[in-house]
Amino acid sequence: MVDFSLSRFSVPLSLRLSGSALKIIAVISMVVDHCAYFLMGHGTLIYEAMRCIGRIAFTVFAFLIAEGFAHTRNRTRYFLTLLGFAIISEILWYLLNGADGTHNVMFTLALGVAALAVFDRLCENGILCLVALICILGIAYWCGVDYDWCGVLMTILFYILRRQTIEPWAERNSINYPSQATRQILFTFPLMMHYGIAGSILASIVIFLYDGTRGQIKGAAAKYSFYVFYPLHLLIIYLLL
Secondary structure, eight states, X not given: OOOOOGGGOOOOGGGOBOHHHHHHHHHHHHHHHHHHHHHSOTTSHHHHXXXXXXXXXXXXXXXXXXXXXXXXXXXXXXXXXXXXXXXXXXXXXXXXXXXXXXXXXXXXHHHHXXXXXXXXXXXXXXXXXXXXXXXXXXXXXXXXXXXXXXXXXXXXXXXXHXXXXXXXXXXXXXXXXXXHHHHHHHHHXXXXXXXXXXXXXXXXXXXXXXXXXXXXXXXXXXXXXXXXXXXXXXXXHHHHO
């Protein structure tokens, strides 16, 4: 009998994606999405196609936040960095969107980190942890951050499922990433679909191919360049309007 168990399945090396590759894919997807939304006429075929590609971005960013939180040495600095760039980006977000009551996605990612910190601290006290997480989801909803409470919940699920499949003491080469990714995708896919089925499938493929490695983009300068890119690309789009 053929065994189709995921524990025996392995993605070919040529198809695997590092964390650095995921970041680049997410950034490109974000730029495509924002160019379509802010610079193109809505309702056209190319507009819809670009928006589908753009739906990859947040899901992959949420996944990377969960991965980054698990590996960072300073979680407070991680949160404050995201919050700082969220505040900086808010000016450009307002210029592009006006006073529509929404706030940029960096706030969503910062709330995701806050939620993961709460989960780590209070996970042994189930009821208190649940109440605290619901409060953070409520803040995301009340503040109108991009991707709303669904985006924060997606980040939480990515992290919780990661913790259930990768223990801190496990050797990296003993981890079956396709199996882990399948669990994460199955439980987060209903949230992904809220933003479009085609983009959800594309994002799931990207996450499934993740191999657990950091990749070639290393160092403080490279890391912060990704944070800087968010307000910078909003500025460029604003100047092109």
